[in-house]
Amino acid sequence: MDHETVEKLRLAIEAEFGRNAPPDGFPNLPRIPAARYMDEDFFELERARVFDRSWLYVGTRWDFPETGSFKVFDNMGRAQVLLVRGKDHQIRAFYNTCCHRGATVIRDECGTAKGGRFSCQFHAWTYDLEGRLVGIPDKRDFSNDPSLEDTGLHPIRCEEWCGFIFVNLSDDAPDLKTWLGPVAEDFAWVDGLRPSHRRERLLACNWRVCIEAFIEVYHIATVHPETVGQGLNHFGTVSNFYPHGHSRMIVPNPDWHDPDKVFPENNGHDPAFGFRGEASVSYNLFPNVLVPAGQTGFTLMEFWPVDATHTRLVTSCVEPDTIPDEDRKARQDFFDTIMDEDTWNMEHIQHSYQAPHFEGPKIGVHEKRIYYVEESIDRMIGQENLSPEMQVELLLDKYIVDTPQAV
Numbered sequence: 195m196d197h198e199t200v201e202k203l204r205l206a207i208e209a210e211f212g213r214n215a216p217p218d219g220f221p222n223l224p225r226i227p228a229a230r231y232m233d234e235d236f237f238e239l240e241r242a243r244v245f246d247r248s249w250l251y252v253g254t255r256w257d258f259p260e261t262g263s264f265k266v267f268d269n270m271g272r273a274q275v276l277l278v279r280g281k282d283h284q285i286r287a288f289y290n291t292c293c294h295r296g297a298t299v300i301r302d303e304c305g306t307a308k309g310g311r312f313s314c315q316f317h318a319w320t321y322d323l324e325g326r327l328v329g330i331p332d333k334r335d336f337s338n339d340p341s342l343e344d345t346g347l348h349p350i351r352c353e354e355w356c357g358f359i360f361v362n363l364s365d366d367a368p369d370l371k372t373w374l375g376p377v378a379e380d381f382a383w384v385d386g387l388r389p390s391h392r393r394e395r396l397l398a399c400n401w402r403v404c405i406e407a408f409i410e411v412y413h414i415a416t417v418h419p420e421t422v423g424q425g426l427n428h429f430g431t432v433s434n435f436y437p438h439g440h441s442r443m444i445v446p447n448p449d450w451h452d453p454d455k456v457f458p459e460n461n462g463h464d465p466a467f468g469f470r471g472e473a474s475v476s477y478n479l480f481p482n483v484l485v486p487a488g489q490t491g492f493t494l495m496e497f498w499p500v501d502a503t504h505t506r507l508v509t510s511c512v513e514p515d516t517i518p519d520e521d522r523k524a525r526q527d528f529f530d531t532i533m534d535e536d537t538w539n540m541e542h543i544q545h546s547y548q549a550p551h552f553e554g555p556k557i558g559v560h561e562k563r564i565y566y567v568e569e570s571i572d573r574m575i576g577q578e579n580l581s582p583e584m585q586v587e588l589l590l591d592k593y594i595v596d597t598p599q600a601v
């Protein structure tokens with residue numbers, strides 16, 4: 195984010211403060227059908243056509259400190275994924291499914307492959323770190339099958355961006371950097387940061403009931419009066435839509451209009467660092483990751499669908515190692531309090547959506563990122579695969595920008 199972009203963002207924030215109605219021409223967004231948040235068939239389409247074709251965050255380079263370091267990932271609603279660092283230092287991903295009789299190869303959650311080999315816990319077929327099948331006990335019983343000469347664990351696309359590891363189950367998806375688009379450029383300052391303070395919550399609500407509560411700050415005065423409500427001024431919120439469903443939200447601090455406030459110029463840092471002292475900058479990495487950032491770090495929120503009405507919410511705090519321990523602890527406690535405030539509401543929302551008269555959520559201008567998530571899901575599913583009553587009208591195309599400099 196360069197100086198010019200920061201200036202444009204400041205003007206855009208001012209314009210938001212000065213607005214008394216939706217921006218000229220902005221569409222009146224129709225209600226999102228409530229059934230999309232509970233219908234089993236819709237959920238299966240999301241899984242097959244959105245999650246199975248998107249780049250999904252699965253860990254960081256810190257999970258793989260040495261050759262042979264591995265991690266099993268089990269949040270995708272599909273067979274487990276085995277990630278491992280090879281001799282060439284590259285991290286690769288495979289289904290954790292043996293090519294003999296399909297057993298789970300590795301049962302540990304993480305560790306280091308002994309001797310650079312994985313041995314299936316059922317009959318000890320053996321794989322190297324590149325997933326090649328390199329050993330079959332009693333091979334004489336299989337020597338009539340030439341296909342076993344050139345096989346192994348089934349590979350999955352796996353790429354690293356700034357130390358964050360993503361996988362994609364589809365061969366047709368663009369590469370990770372293209373997928374992330376403007377986010378990759380705007381958010382690259384996080385390279386080298388390490389997540390900690392991991393927490394996992396299982397919530398009885400649809401994954402979008404959950405994530406959509408975090409991509410607007412309209413609720414901060416009611417849900418977070420003593421926490422976030424004190425730290426942000428939602429009237430100045432600026433949101434941008436990026437290709438592939440990603441989005442950015444910028445929310446100024448409450449002292450934005452303080453006449454004594456002097457915007458910190460670079461102070462030896464880049465303009466984006468200074469700007470993150472004036473406003474919260476948050477991204478939705480479509481489909482299921484949110485990263486609200488502060489000046490030196492961010493919180494990492496993963497929303498994993500379990501079924502149509504259950505979500506595994508995984509959160510971490512990502513900070514530089516140089517943060518003093520007491521500051522780190524204070525931030526983690528603050529974050530935990532905010533999460534308790536937000537999650538307290540969600541299962542009740544899911545339950546309430548079942549009221550027969552309720553057509554679905556109404557989305558205002560401030561909450562437009564929610565509608566963009568829904569549109570992006572329909573684009574990936576393909577509206578020809580949805581009945582008319584399950585679709586959302588595609589209205590936000592013309593607001594999508596493809597650089598972080600466009601505000």
Ligand code: FES
Nearest residue numbers: 292294295314317
């Ligand atoms: S299923 Fe893996 S070795 Fe038999």
Ligand SMILES: [Fe+2]
Nearest residue numbers: 407417418536
């Ligand atoms: Fe909240």
